[in-house]
Amino acid sequence: MNRKLLFCLIFIVITFSFTAFGDSGETDTPHGLEGWLESKLGNLHTIWLFAIIAVTLYLLGKGADILVDEAVTLSTRWGIPQTLIGATIVSLGTTTPEAAVSVFAAVQGDPDIALGNAVGSIICDTGLILGTAALIAPLPLNRKIVNRQGWLQLGAGFLLVIACLPFGSLGTTFSEGGRLPQVMGFVFLILLAAYMWQSIRWSRDADSDSTIEMDHIHDESANTVLVVVKLLFGILLVVAASTVLIPAVKIVAERVKVPESIIAATLVAFGTSLPEFVTAVTAARRGHGALAVGNVIGADILNVLFVAGAAAAVTGGGLEAPTHFFRLLFPLMLFILIVFRVGIFVSGDRLKRPFGVILIAAYLFVTILSYKITGG
Helix, strand or coil, X not given: CHXXXXXXXXXXXXXXXXXXXXXXXXXXXXXXXXXXXXXXXXXXXXXXXXXXXXXXXXXXXXXXXXXXXXXHXXXXXXCCCHHHHHHHHHHHHHHHHHHHHHHHHHHCCCHHHHHHHHHHHHHHHHHHHHHHHHXXXXXXXXXXXXXXXXXXXXXXXXXXXXXXXXXXXXXXXXHHCEEEXXXXXXXXXXXXXXXXHHHHHHHHCCXXXXXXXXXXXXXXXXXXXXXXXXHHHHHHHHHHHHHHHHHHHHHHHHHCCCCHHHHHHHHHHHHCCHHHHHHHHHHHHCXXXXXXXXXXXXXXXXXHHHHHHHHHHCCCCCEXXXXXXXXXXXXXXXXXXXXXXXXXXXXXXXXXXXXXXXXHHHHHHHHHHHHHHHCC
């Protein structure tokens, strides 16, 4: 019953998030909530912007602390491995804003943003975020769960590429690009429901060796409903702080004459992955590295099934995949996913710091190469 309540509450949060983003999309600004925030923050004095940045950074840290603590509490209370909690509940919460942004970008006539958001987030999550977490502290690996979820992660990446191929004229793939059809968006959402359902079944079958991950004792008298509410509050706090922080930093960067290309390569590209980043870093810093691994793996799966799937489902013509996706972005996404898969294969029971360096190096290689080729 507790698990059913949890997923009902998550559904409510997702619905609320979509409604909030939807309302913002009806403003006069061309970019929905982001444009509205930039227009409001842009009228403030720089001193006030620095104050907002300081406050949001503080709230971001507090939200991540709450999120990690309550996720670990649920993991301990229900006997579910932290990796699985991170791959489902936490990742669903942190990817909801990305899905909302992508859906309303598609509805407002910018469907290409949705696909780029999903692919870019996978690259950032797997390379930069997981690599950084591994540098902070070696990340424990529940090999049974990581292998199972990891193959789903890699499979989701290949599925996205295959679904975008123009099967009627494969020879034109690199000259004319492809498209993620609307019907595949609905297929992805069905697969998302199947993934979440199967994850619940796996949670019931979690073996006793998962207790290796649970080395912190929590108050067993705490009400489970209260724990769930605090977990969702932590997710909302992280998401809300991230949503305000990025536009504020962007405006300050523009005022101090930081080049637009640098802003695009850093803040804009990194912005939607900030919830996953702060969650993974906080989890690693507090000794819950398995939660960080699960969060990244789950976020990658949901970026395909949830973010790209929902955006394609609401767009009659589907999501366009221009030629540079097949020439550059898709190969680089699969490259970094394969690097991670190989790293899991050769690692023992921990993802150690040297492999964190490899993941960050792979991310930097992918980022530099993409900007060299596109001339960004």
